[in-house]
Amino acid sequence: MPDPRKPIGVGIVGLSATGGWAAGAHLPALKAVDGLELRALAASSEASAQAAGVAYGVPAYTSVERLAGDENVDLVVVAVKVPRHRELVVPVLKAGVPVLSEWPLAVGLREAEEMAAAARTTRTFVGLQGRASPTFRWLADLVSDGFVGEVLSATVVASSTEWGTPVSPNLVYTLDRELGATMLTIPFGHAIDLVSMVVGELRDVVATTATRRRRVPLGHTGQVVAMTAEDQIAISGTVAGGAILAAHHRGGAATGAGFSLIIDGTAGRLEITGAEFPHLGPVTVHGTRNGGQPAELTLPSGYDDYPALAGTPIHTLAHAYAAIRDDLVHGTAVAPDVTHAVRRHRLLDAIARSAASGRRETLPPR
Known part of the structure; x- marks a missing residue:
């Protein structure tokens, strides 16, 4: 366990001098959180490695083993x-050495289970940072505290501009369903994790999926590339307590991407809307109780520790890093770990199997 009097030393694999997600999101997020400090990187x-080491002023390695062996690195x-x-x-x-892996954790369930088995007693974290979102933590509390009464149903309608619109060369791999970075695993996976956090985990699921666009434009080159990843995903099932959860996620949206969640209950209703990635962007919440007209609800104090970052992609990531810091320092278990990632991979695997067989799949209890 790190010394709480000293910053937690972070080593990042994939931090590039030329930009990218690690440079544009992870680095500013951890800089925003007290008690965390970039100490090294690997490329x-x-x-x-040399270019990034110069750019960020930290030791740079070409192997993750050497990065993990750096005595100043407490989290990879x-x-x-x-x-x-x-x-x-x-x-x-x-x-x-404790490790934070981006989501998806693995290319599939079996690989995720292998990684969880390798964890044993080492602390792990997974990048389902939406669980740290101030708004979704508040929504989970609203539902738990009975704002809508007993939950009757939850309905999700979401869309992505990707997986149908022109794809850049560096993202062609996301079109291959065997490589684990698809619409099912990324936008749908993040969204269903948030919904599960608010209304509960699915106990069973039946799914229909399709790849409606089997060839996608390669940028503006005039060429096309094959797509095997699903661009239409529809599921339904029951959560604990018997409420029905239904979700439809669509790819290649011509009119822009978006996310909508409606939670109906015996005493009220919540309507949540946002952009394509609700785990990153801001969402708007409307609610009504006992037959009144829906009105916008405002996030109360006590949830957002980084209001200056609100509206930016690093807002929830900063909260996620703060939760990881606290877990490492205090021995708590708030941030999602590889065990949670396996649970989410298990749901995605059940969706794929149901879509292939046409049968309802039962999920193991937590």
Whole structure:
């Protein structure tokens, strides 16, 4: 357990001098949180490691083993493409160093289970940062405290501009359903995790999926590339207590992306709307009780520790880093870990199996 009097040293795999998600989101998020400090990084080549080391003023390595072996690194962050997660996370776990892996944790359920087994007693965290969102933590409390009464149903309608519109060359891999970075795992996976946090985990699920666009434009080159990832996902099932959860996520949206969640209960209704990625962007909440007209509800105090970041993609990520810091310092277990990631992968796997067989799949209890 880190010394609470000293900052937690962070080493990032995938922090590049040329930008990217680690540089644009992870680095400013951890800088916003007291008690965290970038101490080292790892890159895939000597040239990129040297460039990044100079850019950020920290030691740079070309192997995750050397990064994990740095005595100043207390937490390794793996922020690279999904197909490389296992090969990078497992050595860190074997070294006994806490690790944060981006979501999706793995390319599939079996690989996720292998990574969880490798964790043993090492602290792990997974990048389902939406669970740290001030608004969704408040929504979970509203539902738990009975704002809508007994939950009767939850309905999700969401859309993504990706998976049908022109794709950039560096994102072509997201079109391959075997590489684990698809619409099912990323926007749908993040969204269903948030919904599960608010209304409860699915106990069973039946799904219909389709790949309606099997060829996608490659940027503006005039060429096209194959797509095997699903661009239409529809599910329904029951959560604890018997409420019905239904969700439809659509890819390649022509009129822009969006997210909508409606929670109906015996005493009221909540309507949540936002952009494509509710785990990153702001959402608006309307609510009504006992037959009144829906009115916008305002986030109360006590939930948002970083209001200056509101409306930016790093807002929830900063809250997630704060939860990770507190878990490491105080031995708590608030931030989602690889066990939680396996649970989410298990749901996605059940959706894929149901869509293939046409049968309802039962999910194991928590």
